[in-house]
Amino acid sequence: MVDAAPLIEFREVAKIYGKGEAEVRALDGASFKIETGEFVAIMGPSGSGKSTAMNLIGCLDSPTSGEYLFHGVPVASLDREQRALLRRNYLGFVFQGYNLLARASALENVELPLIYKGVGRAERKQRALDALSKVGLKGREHHTPSELSGGQQQRVAIARALIGNPDVILADEPTGNLDTKMSREIMDLLCGLNDNEGMTIIMVTHEEDMAEYAHRLIWMVDGKVERDGKPTGGGGKR
Amino acid sequence: MIWETIRLAVQAIFRNTMRSVLTVLGIVIGVAAVIAMVTVGEGSSSQVTADVEKLGTNILMVMPGGMDQGPGTQSVAKAFKLKDVEAIIDQIGSVDTAAPYAQTSMTAIFGPESTTTQVVGTDNRYLDAVDWPLVMGRQFLSTEETSGRAVCIIGETVRQKLFGNTNPVGETIRLSSLTCEVVGLLEAKGASSFGTDQDDVIGLPIKTFQRRISGNSDVAMMFVSVQDGKSTDRAKTDIEALMRERRRISEGEDDDFTVMDMKQIAAMLSGITNVLTGLLSAVAAVSLLVGGIGIMNIMLVSVTERTREIGIRLAVGAQSGQVLMQFLVEAIVLSVIGGLIGIVLGLMLAIFASNLMAIPFAPNPAVVGGAFLFSAVVGVIFGYFPARRAARLDPIEALRHQ
Structure with missing residues (x-):
């Protein structure tokens, strides 16, 4: 990889759902760059395209037009299976709804990405235990999601995102289902990863409070980037 | 990697006991019914043949009544x-x-x-x-x-x-x-x-x-x-x-009597039991089909949950091929377990019925294999194809699936 290229670059990216009269422009020519080590919050009113942008960054969805470069590589040039490899090796996801396997234990959920990486059983288990203790879930390895609180489930999800040593963590409304206290714990955890390990974090949120944890705020309206700079409060929550 | 996949499939099967049991049940009943029916049918058929042969293959029976009138229609013939x-x-x-x-x-x-x-x-x-x-x-x-x-x-x-x-x-x-x-x-x-x-x-x-x-x-x-x-x-x-x-039957006239040898009688009797076996087998085949529909229903009902699961797996970096392999192996393992239980149960039923009816126990490997194969195919088709549809979605659509 040429390090001159930014980690993530959007050039006039558009995503259009439906056709003709029913056409919805979820993203309508959004452009921005994100460098390694940043903690970026993406905000905007509902329907502004912030979640769509996140799904495109995560290669969970494909843009209608425009260009998305990851480490300078145009993602559109990758096929389905290569995009899966990109997710596997460079991206970690944290979702609003946690998206854990309901019938698997915390440990098995965290191990999941390593199975697809072809990591052996013993190493997989050790690394999953380490990741779980890093997010403060030591002793809860064998609980299933239904036996954990929302905050704990989100920690499991963060451990799962971390375990493959990704270049960036993509967090889509990570505190959307949590109360204030739990939200603060999750945000502290993410900030710690950013501060101590230089982990790049991109987070979509609609809560001003949460955006204050980030270095940089991308404000979106109607599928376009309207403002890109410091959070309103200057990122004072850190 | 294949052992890992099988291990994961078995794990997934045991993690969702209820769904697995219901799926397997359909296969078990279908396979067991077919095997039991056909085995008992063939046993009674060979019993009939054996009985007739015990009378002696060198025996002829001469009865009044022509072949076309049916043997034994004494009232017509002298x-x-x-x-x-x-x-x-x-x-x-x-x-x-x-x-x-x-x-x-x-x-x-x-x-x-x-x-x-x-x-x-x-x-x-x-x-x-x-x-x-x-x-x-x-x-x-x-x-x-x-x-x-x-x-x-x-x-x-x-x-x-x-x-x-x-x-x-x-x-x-x-x-x-x-x-x-x-x-x-x-x-x-x-x-x-x-x-x-x-x-x-x-x-x-x-x-x-x-x-x-x-x-x-x-x-x-x-x-x-x-x-x-x-x-x-x-x-x-x-x-x-x-x-x-x-009997003074002139040339050109039909016989008004019938000479049957034991081979003919055996053929006639086993013809009758073959018809019965055929009927029973048809009933059993229907139950196999119903079992297949049961599998299909369970698989389709679980597709919502499974679609989300597929979305999660795709998001953490699974390639569609890996997801499909997992589902295929899961379906095969389930079908094989169900098929084996069905075979054992069917043969046990057949042994029990054979003892009760005092007929020989005559398992037919072709039928055992056929019933097993059919159930496996049904299991794989209905386990695999919904998964294939889901694995071809964009991950975000699979994740959003309600």
Whole structure:
């Protein structure tokens, strides 16, 4: 990889759902760059395209037009299976709804990405235990999601995102289902990863409070980037 | 990697016990039903064949009534006489012996006991031809046969009903107005393939039967035994020619009698059991189909949950091929488990039923394999194809699936 290229670059990216009269422009020519080590919050009113942008960054969805470069590589040039490899090796996801396997234990959920990486059983288990203790879930390895609180489930999800040593963590409304206290714990955890390990974090949120944890705020309206700079409060929550 | 996949599939199966049990149940019932039905059917079919062959493959039966009228339609065709029996013995070289046979249903009485049974008029040659030994007493004396004396030989069932376990030889029983002395007891033969009790029988000399019971000189049927090493087909042709002559059937007219050999009878009887087996198998096949539909329903119902699961797996970096392999292996493992349980259960049912019906246990590997394969195919199709659809979605659509 040429390090001159930014980690993530959007050039006039558009995503259009439906056709003709029913056409919805979820993203309508959004452009921005994100460098390694940043903690970026993406905000905007509902329907502004912030979640769509996140799904495109995560290669969970494909843009209608425009260009998305990851480490300078145009993602559109990758096929389905290569995009899966990109997710596997460079991206970690944290979702609003946690998206854990309901019938698997915390440990098995965290191990999941390593199975697809072809990591052996013993190493997989050790690394999953380490990741779980890093997010403060030591002793809860064998609980299933239904036996954990929302905050704990989100920690499991963060451990799962971390375990493959990704270049960036993509967090889509990570505190959307949590109360204030739990939200603060999750945000502290993410900030710690950013501060101590230089982990790049991109987070979509609609809560001003949460955006204050980030270095940089991308404000979106109607599928376009309207403002890109410091959070309103200057990122004072850190 | 394949072991890892199998291990994960087994893990997933046990993690969702209820769904797995319901899926497997459909396969188990379908496979077990088909195997049990077909095995029992084939067992009874081979039992029939064996029974007929026990009578001797060198036996021919001559009955009045043409083939097209159906054998045994005596009312239309003229009955045989004792002279026909003698003619066959005298004029056909390849014949070992021949015996007359006539029967009717009557009530036999001894003291306070009575039983309704088959009364057969015949002679010693019949017992020799079908190889039916006595366990007590003696066969008819030739004087008894020629003079038509009132003596009889009884079967084991008749003895049990009238005499219990005591020795019946020398006792006298009553058949309507006829009082006759028991001179012999036949060896027990058990039930025939169609469940009729072969030991529920009383044998009289044919002349006694004609004079005292039927009141005519008819012979309903003749048993002919062909000498060892002589062609039964040849003997059959000879008998047909002789009977046409004796019954004055002119050239061009159809026979008004039928000569059947045991091979034909065996073929006819196993034809009947084959039809039954076919019917049972059809019922079983329907249950296999219903089992398949059950599998399909469970798989389709679980597709929502599974679609999200697929979305999660794709998001953490699984390639669609890996996801599909997992689902395929899961479906195969489930089907194999279900199929094996079904085979064991089906064979156990078949053994149980075979014992109950006293028929041989005749498992057919082709049917066992076929039922197993069918269930596996159904399991794989309905487990795999919904998963394939989901794995081809964009991950975000799979994740959003409600």
